[in-house]
Amino acid sequence: DYFVFRVNGCITSAESVLITxxxxxxxxxxxxxxxxxxxxxxxxxxxxxxxxxxxxxxxxxxxxxxxxxxxxxxxxxxxxxxxxxxxxxxNFSLLESQREFVQRFRRQNEDKKALPMLASACPGWICYAEKTHGSFIIPYISTTKxxxxxxxxxxxxxxxxxxxxxxxxxxxxxxxxxxxxxxxxxxxxxxxxxxxxxxxxxxxxxxxxxxxxxxxxxxxxxxxxxxxxxxxxxxxxxxxxxHSGGGSGGYLEHIYKYAAKELFGIQVAEVQYKPLKNKDFQEASLEKDGKVLLQFALAYGFRNIQNLVQKLKRGRASYHYVEVMACPSGCLNGGGQIRAEGVSSKDFLQQVEKLYESVRTEVPELNPRIEELYEQWLGGTDSEKAGEMLRTQYHAVEKTNTGFNIKW
Structure with missing residues (x-):
């Protein structure tokens, strides 16, 4: 999808220099x-x-x-x-994302653009969002680095x-x-x-x-x-x-479980996904007594991202959180990964996925080293330094034909 974004005008000549x-x-x-x-x-x-x-x-x-x-x-x-x-x-990114989501959920009545919160870990998606949809989409994007x-x-x-x-x-x-x-x-x-x-x-x-x-x-x-x-x-x-939850970092899964417990007192052992048009667009819903409490989705690949943005613009996106990734199948299939030789691309990707998932999972909240660093390095979870070190901001990029007026 690096090439898809480039074709759609998101990688400029100035940025190509940065890459080289x-x-x-x-x-x-x-x-x-x-x-x-x-x-x-x-x-x-x-x-x-x-x-x-x-x-x-x-x-x-x-x-x-x-x-x-x-x-x-x-x-x-x-x-x-x-x-x-x-x-x-x-671990820090997941913990910050969890906290940020709960804060946004609690203020959704005062801030109409608090939700859905959109994942920010994929720079291809951020590049597209800043340049193509600018000030409209930026308020929805998670500020976690x-x-x-x-x-x-x-x-x-x-x-x-x-x-x-x-x-x-x-x-x-x-x-x-x-x-x-x-x-x-x-x-x-x-x-x-x-x-x-x-x-x-x-x-x-x-x-x-x-x-x-x-x-x-x-x-x-x-x-x-x-x-x-x-x-x-x-x-x-x-x-x-x-971390559990797929090859793109498990953001949806961790935020879903944390929000279910923190907001509704519900312990979720395993997130159940419902594939929609394709495996790169799936939903996960938390329901109680016939009422939907949380509606999450993952949208991978350029086509699914475009559909998501259009839904947002029409006010038809009912999601609370969306894990957005530019590449079909997510980060394990990134443009910088090793390409298959002697086997099909699909078989090689499955092999990569199997190896990735074979590693034992940990829960960020239970990592004592992370807890220690929040105190020693950052001075606590709510400190000003934690905000500086773990959060960021985005910028609507003015459209230009020269390719050099970039606010990176």
């Missing part, structure tokens, strides 16, 4: 510079998305844990100092202070399933003017990791594994942890 500035070649340049200028080294941190890890595991026929250990070893051999897992930062950008805040904020470094002394790279994550990292909202540095300096796709491996002449399966860095990783005794 963030590449595996750029990472190599920084690592080589570190070797030459040992007295002015940057601390290089790589944060890997679980979707990218699953794609690489499928490619090299590894378990997700083996892939994580071998990726850690590979990056460190290149000169990377720490390798983390963005599943960790997604994506896991990538929460990880950026965590690395350039808390981690930097723990290492007695300033944010500009760290070079932070993320491995993502999506090209549009490069645009997200380049937004001015995620730039620190005091230190003239971005929260995420460089985004490389899963496919670019594969090119890095090829460049070094190694297969991931042949790399000797290394212990995982556990400071900011969802690991327990060398066991990977993830």
């Amino acid at each position: 500035q963030q590449s595996h070649e750029e990472l190599c340049r920084v690592l080589n510079s570190n070797k030459v200028r040992s007295n002015q080294q940057k601390l290089v941190v790589v944060s890997v998305s679980p979707q990218s890890r699953a794609s690489l595991a499928a490619k090299f026929q590894l378990t997700p844990l083996d892939a994580a250990r071998k990726l850690t070893a590979f990056f460190k051999k290149l000169g990377v100092h720490s390798v983390f897992d963005t599943t960790f930062s997604r 994506s896991p990538q950008q929460v990880m950026g805040s965590l690395i350039k904020g808390h981690f930097a202070s723990q290492q007695h470094l300033t944010p500009d002394q760290i070079y932070h790279v993320t491995v993502m399933p999506c090209y549009d994550k490069k645009l997200e990292a380049s937004r001015s909202d995620f730039f620190n003017p005091e230190y003239q540095t971005r929260e995420v300096d460089c985004v490389i796709t899963t496919g670019e990791v594969l090119r890095l491996l090829e460049q070094e002449g190694v297969a991931l399966s042949d790399v000797a594994p290394a212990p995982l860095d556990t400071m900011f990783s969802s690991v327990s005794e060398e066991e990977l942890l993830s």
Whole structure:
């Protein structure tokens, strides 16, 4: 869908430059510079998305844990100092999204655009929304940062202070399933003017990791594994942890369960989905005594997103929350993922999904490290710093033919 959005005028020439500035070649340049200028080294941190890890595991026929250990070893051999897992930062995104939804639900009578709350973790969708529907759609979009950008805040904020470094002394790279994550990292909202540095300096796709491996002449399966860095990783005794609810982060599922309990005192063990026109548009409803209490939906892919926006414009969207993702089948099928070879795309995607779902799930609320960081790093869940580090804003982009008047 990266290409779909580009065709529809959402990727401009100026943004294409931003994409080319963030590449595996750029990472190599920084690592080589570190070797030459040992007295002015940057601390290089790589944060890997679980979707990218699953794609690489499928490619090299590894378990997700083996892939994580071998990726850690590979990056460190290149000169990377720490390798983390963005599943960790997604805990913050899920918890913030849950709280934000309940706040919006409670004020829906005063604020007509409080609901439906629309997910904000997909930059392809955000790009389309800001440029095509601007001020109409923006109030509906969740203000919670994506896991990538929460990880950026965590690395350039808390981690930097723990290492007695300033944010500009760290070079932070993320491995993502999506090209549009490069645009997200380049937004001015995620730039620190005091230190003239971005929260995420460089985004490389899963496919670019594969090119890095090829460049070094190694297969991931042949790399000797290394212990995982556990400071900011969802690991327990060398066991990977993830979140339930699908390959796009499980936002719908977590918010649904939390809202059911918080708003109505109902404990939901498993969310039941009802497919509509296709598997990329599904609904989930919470009912009691014949009354619908919560109406949620997921809308994946450009066509379903367009239908959703049209429903909103006509006042016919009865949803309280929608998990919106630009790519059909969600993030596991992102434009930056590894493409199938020797098998059908459908079979390979199923393999990636199976590996992704094989990782044991954790509940964000029960992660003591997250609770600890809310207090130590942010000063509590309702603090001003928590708002600065975990929330963001959006901007209606004026339509232009030059492609350079972009408010990123």
